[in-house]
Amino acid sequence: MPTLDRRALLLAGMASALGTKSARAAFPERPIQLVVPFAPAGGTDIAARRLGETLAGLLRQSVIIDNRPGANGIVAGQAVVKAPADGHTLLVATAASFAAAPALGQKLPYDVAHDFAPIAMLGLFPLVLNASPTLPVSSLAEFIAYAKARPGELNFASAGIGGTNHLVFEMLMQATGIKLAHVPYRGAGLAAADLLSGQVQVMIDSLAASLGNLQGGKLKALGVTTAARQPQLPELPTLREQGVDVVYPGWASIVAPASVPAETLRTLNTAINAAMADAKLVARYRELVIEPVAWTRDETGAFMARDRSVLSELVAKTGIKLAE
CATH class of the missing domain: 3.40.190.10 (Periplasmic binding protein-like II)
Incomplete structure (x- = not known):
């Protein structure tokens, strides 16, 4: 599909989703907190901030970036998995924390496959x-x-x-x-x-x-x-x-606590995918050498699960172990 046609469809879908939300309980009802497992100024953090700016306009609510570095993403993951499951607290999940860590047998205080719901991709990192x-x-x-x-x-x-x-x-x-x-x-x-x-x-x-x-x-x-x-x-x-x-590109995705309502997750996926078609966001991503992708929730979840499987097989073949 030509890029302009795809962009038009994404934006039209977002407009439709926002147009019908008045008939339901409004989401989002307050600012959205996007938790980033890195300190400010890195590529993933900048991408999250650019996405947040675009989402704020689409969802008509502020998106607050909350940097929580530490323990290979565990600090950020714990903050989100314990948050109310209403879609207002989201996590930037990365290949390191959601694929490599479980593949390598790192002890985590949550199950990345069951305690979080995939929403959409933040981007691919060549x-x-x-x-x-x-x-x-x-x-x-x-x-x-x-x-x-x-x-x-x-x-x-x-x-x-x-x-x-x-x-x-x-x-x-x-x-x-x-x-x-x-x-x-x-x-x-x-x-x-x-x-x-x-x-x-x-x-x-x-x-x-x-x-x-x-x-x-x-x-x-x-x-x-x-x-x-x-x-x-x-x-x-x-x-x-x-x-x-x-x-194998590097990657980061957006996830939420697993029990967030499906309708809220769909709204977020539609908004994020519409943001991925925004010309300013695309231009900024290109500057950062990040590839924007607009995938469904199922595509995002399948990609993350496949990566865990690929890395688990690699670790089994090579015997790689984390340093004690």
Whole structure:
């Protein structure tokens, strides 16, 4: 469906939903609290604020961003799962907290599959396979051949054991048969710094964080992990295009306590999907290197469940364990 037609349908659906709510108990009755499991100013936080601004106009209520970082999303998750189930308190759920954490056996004070109801997506966050400028390869095929000739001699960096960039690189090794040593860091920034200097050879990182160094020629990009090429680097092929069957974007979604009424969840899904068609939001997302997506509640829930399953299978195959 052409973008303009899809946008018109989403906005028309939102207008219809708002037009009928006067016949029911009004929702929202007061400001909506959107709990973000990160400190302010990061990409996910900025995306949530941009979405909140657009939602406020569509729902005719303020959307308050509540930053609650800590414990890999547990602090934020507890705040929402204990909130009244009326749709006025929502959570930004991430791949790390709603897929990787349960897959890795992290002890959580709630069940991500049953204690929360999926509403819609906040967005997809493209990842890219980066190589150090000191590594003598210029393509994914060259890197795979180089690594196969040197099993265990090369290193890959990550932001920590069990993080998204760690797990996606494990997927890459499973798919290609290469074997590199894992060097976990306390944060993606520290890992990227050593990649730039050649202390480590490769790393999967967010395209948003990598873009400046890639465009400046300080890093070499070997492929993106998304299903399609990204507009910021249109000449860079996906991993799948190059024969490696790995598709894994980072992601964040919006969820609510599980017992929120279905009609309220539908209203929120309609509003969020209409926001994803807003030209200003789309432009801001593109600046942040985030892909806006408008999915149904069922599509969102199926995507999250599938990710948990994929990561659980990966952990079972590799034996990855969180550090004690």
